[in-house]
């Protein structure tokens with residue numbers, strides 16, 4: 001008999017899961033609160049394991065053809081000297097969030113994604129064999145899985161991100177006390193950048209983002225200052241960086257959590273979207289091979305411990321990157337991380 005799934009959230013995890021299940025004959029409804037796919041968002045690094053998941057989902061080649069291939073990454077100090085160089089074992093692909101979402105949406109039949117539809121309570125969704133919570137870091141579905149509300153923790157720093165005019169071949173992060181500036185290529189003939197900085201509590205975008213960037217990063221090495229001159233001032237996005245506490249389970253009854261709703265992590269390892277895609281492929285494979293109870297058990301067993309280890313690793317990396325003192329251990333941490341790329 002044909003099985004059915006309700007997916008809450010039409011972001012990276014929701015669209016990826018929908019693709020897998022639709023390809024295997026499931027009836028799928030994706031409920032997305034936004035009116036349309038976003039046209040802004042940062043460049044995301046797709047590591048080799050995420051590309052394998054994208055292949056299983058059916059859009060790997062499309063993502064490779066749009067994104068830019070990366071074999072190296074550079075960590076630098078504010079004066080421009082090199083902290084570490086990473087050689088990536090297999091090629092990673094950088095793709096912007098809008099292009100990744102477009103790729104995932106383009107292979108779905110029309111009408112599967114119900115835009116402008118917010119689901120506040122999964123109890124309102126009767127009749128589906130499985131419900132997938134792919135509703136991001138502030139998930140509502142999570143309450144139904146955990147039994148009470150669990151909020152993500154603010155990690156004490158914020159990020160401004162955006163585009164700059166013109167292209168670059170560089171993938172580099174520059175670290176100084178409590179500040180990071182990142183530069184990477186991006187599809188569409190532009191450059192991706194982010195600036196992370198310490199913030200005492202949940203904060204808002206600086207009133208004058210350009211003045212803020214110049215006063216905090218305007219004295220750094222020339223790649224950063226030249227980039228500041230090219231910033232597209234219509235592209236600012238502001239994030240307060242948050243992390244999920246570790247959950248005892250990602251599943252309950254016929255409900256499964258995937259992606260940031262289960263394991264939102266600091267962006268410092270660049271793994272959140274990658275792990276979300278692997279969640280989607282793993283859950284999809286389990287659901288098309290087993291009954292729902294068994295599939296959800298297998299999914300939780302395969303994904304929870306692994307993603308929670310990465311959550312800890314991303315937290316450590318963020319602490320090292322944003323440290324005020326002890327630059328020796330910080331520089332050592334980065335060299336250790338570079339060996340895992």
Ligand SMILES: Cc1cc2nc3c(=O)[nH]c(=O)nc-3n(C[C@H](O)[C@H](O)[C@H](O)COP(=O)(O)OP(=O)(O)OC[C@H]3O[C@@H](n4cnc5c(N)ncnc54)[C@H](O)[C@@H]3O)c2cc1C
Pocket residue numbers: 008009010011012013014031032033034042043044045046117118119120134135136137139140159161194239258259260261267270271272273274275276
């Ligand atoms: C600055 C920054 C840089 C990053 N860089 C990287 C990187 O290089 N590599 C990487 O792998 N990861 C990176 N990440 C992490 C990555 O962006 C996330 O892990 C990923 O987007 C999670 O996908 P998701 O589908 O779980 O959630 P989301 O992409 O947040 O999607 C959730 C969707 O659910 C919808 N929604 C929410 N609530 C409801 C509701 N009640 N009803 C209906 N719809 C709802 C939202 O509108 C949204 O579309 C970065 C994150 C940040 C903040």
